[in-house]
Each structure stands twice: as C-alpha cells, then as structure tokens.
Amino acid sequence: MIPLGFYLVVSAILFSIGAYGFLIKRNIITLFMCIELMLNAVNLSFVAFARYYALLDGQVFVFFVMAVAAAEAAVGLGIIVALFRNRQTLNVDETNLMKW
Amino acid sequence: MEIAVFLFLSGIAIVAAANILVQRHPIYSALSLIVTFVALAGIYIQMHAEFIAVMQIVVYTGAIMVLFIFVIMLLNAGAEQKVPDKVHVVKYFGLPLASLLIFEAGLTASRTFDGEGIPVESASINLSGNTEMIGRALYTQYALPFEVTSVLLLVAIVGAIVMAKKEL
Numbered sequence: 001m002i003p004l005g006f007y008l009v010v011s012a013i014l015f016s017i018g019a020y021g022f023l024i025k026r027n028i029i030t031l032f033m034c035i036e037l038m039l040n041a042v043n044l045s046f047v048a049f050a051r052y053y054a055l056l057d058g059q060v061f062v063f064f065v066m067a068v069a070a071a072e073a074a075v076g077l078g079i080i081v082a083l084f085r086n087r088q089t090l091n092v093d094e095t096n097l098m099k100w
Numbered sequence: 101m102e103i104a105v106f107l108f109l110s111g112i113a114i115v116a117a118a119n120i121l122v123q124r125h126p127i128y129s130a131l132s133l134i135v136t137f138v139a140l141a142g143i144y145i146q147m148h149a150e151f152i153a154v155m156q157i158v159v160y161t162g163a164i165m166v167l168f169i170f171v172i173m174l175l176n177a178g179a180e181q182k183v184p185d186k187v188h189v190v191k192y193f194g195l196p197l198a199s200l201l202i203f204e205a206g207l208t209a210s211r212t213f214d215g216e217g218i219p220v221e222s223a224s225i226n227l228s229g230n231t232e233m234i235g236r237a238l239y240t241q242y243a244l245p246f247e248v249t250s251v252l253l254l255v256a257i258v259g260a261i262v263m264a265k266k267e268l
Contacts, residue, residue, distance in 0.1 A: 006103075009209060016201045017114070025121065062149075071253055073167055
C-alpha cells in the first residue's frame with residue numbers, strides 16, 4: 001500500500017524541476033528536454049489516478065500524451081535544426097527576432 | 101518492501117531530473133533524462149501499468165530521446181556558455197517559486213487523499229489484462245480521439261518535412 005500522495009508529490013517535484021529548468025536553461029535542446037520532463041510528470045499523475053480509481057481512462061490519456069509528445073518532438077527538433085541552420089546558435093537569448 | 105522499491109525508483113528519477121539542470125552539456129542532460137524515464141517506467145510496472153511502462157521505454161527512451169541525441173550530435177552542440185546577465189532574476193526567483201509549487205502540490209495531495217493508498221498488489225481490481233483492456237478502450241470509447249491522433253501524427257510528419265526543407 002503506497003499512499004497516493006507519494007505519487008503526486010513525486011510528480012509535483014518532477015514537474016517543478018522541469019519548469020525551473022525551462023526558466024534557467026539557455027540551450028534550446030535542454031529547454032525541450034525540460035518540456036518532456038514536465039509531460040512525464042503529468043503522465044505519472046495520470047497513471048497513479050488511474051490506478052487509484054481503478055479506471056483505465058488515465059492510462060489511455062497517457063497514450064495520447066505520448067503520441068502528442070512524439071509529434072511535438074518531431075516538429076520541435078525540426079524547428080531547432082532549421083533555427084540552427086539560419087542563426088548558427090542554440091542559445092535562446094540570441095534568438096530574439098520576435099521579442100519586443 | 102513495495103514502498104522501498106517505490107522510494108528507490110522515485111529517488112533515482114528525481115536525482116536524474118535534477119542532474120539535467122546541473123549538467124551544462126546537452127548530451128549529459130539527455131542521458132540523465134533517459135535515466136529518469138527508465139525509473140518512471142519501473143514505477144509504472146509497480147503500479148501494474150505494464151502497457152504504459154513498455155510504451156515509456158519504447159516511445160520515450162527508444163524514439164524521442166534517440167531523436168534528441170541524434171539532433172545534438174548532428175548540430176554538434178557544445179556546452180552551454182556561462183551567461184552572466186539576464187538570467188539572474190529568473191534563477192533567484194525561480195527556485196523559491198518552484199519549491200513553493202512542490203510544497204503547494206504536496207500539501208493539497210496529502211490533504212485531499214489523506215491516508216488513502218494505492219493497492220499495489222491487489223488482484224481484486226480487474227486490471228489484469230491491462231493491455232487488452234486499453235486496446236478495447238482505444239477502439240471503442242476513445243475511437244475518435246485515436247483517429248484524431250493519427251491525423252496529428254500525419255500533420256507532424258508534414259511539419260517536420262517542411263521544417264527540414266532547404267529554405268523556409
């Protein structure tokens with residue numbers, strides 16, 4: 001018997017690490033990895049709740065989240081490659097064309 | 101025993117996740133993220149979500165992270181330079197705020213679900229044929245979202261091709 005709160009706390013910790021990393025990191029690939037980490041933290045909550053309520057819907061949602069993450073990774077890494085080709089940098093601070 | 105395994109796996113996951121932030125070179129961050137994913141897959145197995153655990157290994161570790169590492173190698177991305185300005189505000193406000201987020205979530209979780217646990221080993225819940233049940237749910241109740249997902253993946257393929265073209 002593992003308390004549900006444990007899973008939620010682990011999920012919250014992982015999500016917070018991802019969010020913090022997204023704020024402090026400057027490399028665009030690392031930012032992307034932080035997004036993946038946040039998605040995984042949410043997946044953990046989904047599976048824990050699915051187990052807790054003895055329903056499978058949570059696991060089906062994790063399936064969809066994974067599909068979206070795969071699509072996102074494909075397009076996002078394509079954007080990164082295109083960005084690198086045009087600007088020769090992976091630093092997000094140097095990519096400020098659309099900033100005020 | 102169960103709880104020891106859980107704490108061990110979640111400890112690995114959290115330490116590896118923190119290591120993503122510590123490392124300056126993206127390839128080390130990617131490898132740490134893989135460790136996190138594998139530890140999470142272990143937690144899923146413990147929760148009897150075998151299908152999700154295998155998906156975690158195959159899709160995340162096997163496909164997405166390999167793609168990441170591939171791109172890192174392709175772009176020959178070096179270590180992050182130390183940038184003294186700009187990020188300071190974020191760095192010093194971000195850590196307390198992230199801790200606050202953890203604290204808040206933990207408080208809410210422990211208050212709402214006080215003392216209620218997940219039956220890790222109970223066979224009473226009819227989840228034994230886990231993968232079969234998920235497949236059934238995907239093709240009946242969630243048939244439309246499932247089809248939309250395939251369209252989404254098609255759009256992603258087209259988007260990736262457009263991004264990879266010579267000139268945008």
